[in-house]
Amino acid sequence: MxxxxxxxxxxxxxxxxxxxxxxxxxxxxxxxxxxxxxxxxxxxLGPLLHRTAPVAAVATARAVRGGESAEPPAATHAEVQRPATGDRRRSW
Known part of the structure; x- marks a missing residue:
């Protein structure tokens, strides 16, 4: 609704x-x-994830440019690939 x-x-x-x-x-x-x-x-969630993703991307780029770590830490490649391999464990 x-x-x-x-x-x-x-x-x-x-x-x-x-x-x-x-x-x-x-x-x-x-x-x-x-x-x-x-x-x-x-x-x-409708378009919420789509609208928040660019904000997170810009914040991460600014942090890295400023010599800081991204917050929250980004998922590893292996963590992102887990659902594609059938592994449903979440670690982030």
Whole structure:
């Protein structure tokens, strides 16, 4: 239910729905626990990861240019490749 951010407004249709309700998390909206508790069965991130990735890339480039370490530390190549090999362990 993109556009809704009030948990009560999101929960209202769940009283009559017979299917799971998907909601879109937004940075300025309710926390995940507030969305999940009364109403949502699935919470999507929409374009959030796409919008935050360039910000993280620029911050990392600036840190490296300034002689600092990237924060948080970047995943290793092996860690990034794990899902492709069937290894589902998370280390970051």
């Amino acid at each position: 993109p556009g809704l951010s009030d948990p009560a407004a999101i929960a209202a249709p769940t009283r009559t729905l017979t299917v799971p309700l998907n909601v879109l998390h937004t940075p300025d909206g309710p926390a995940l626990a507030q969305l999940a508790a009364p109403c949502a069965r699935r919470v999507g």
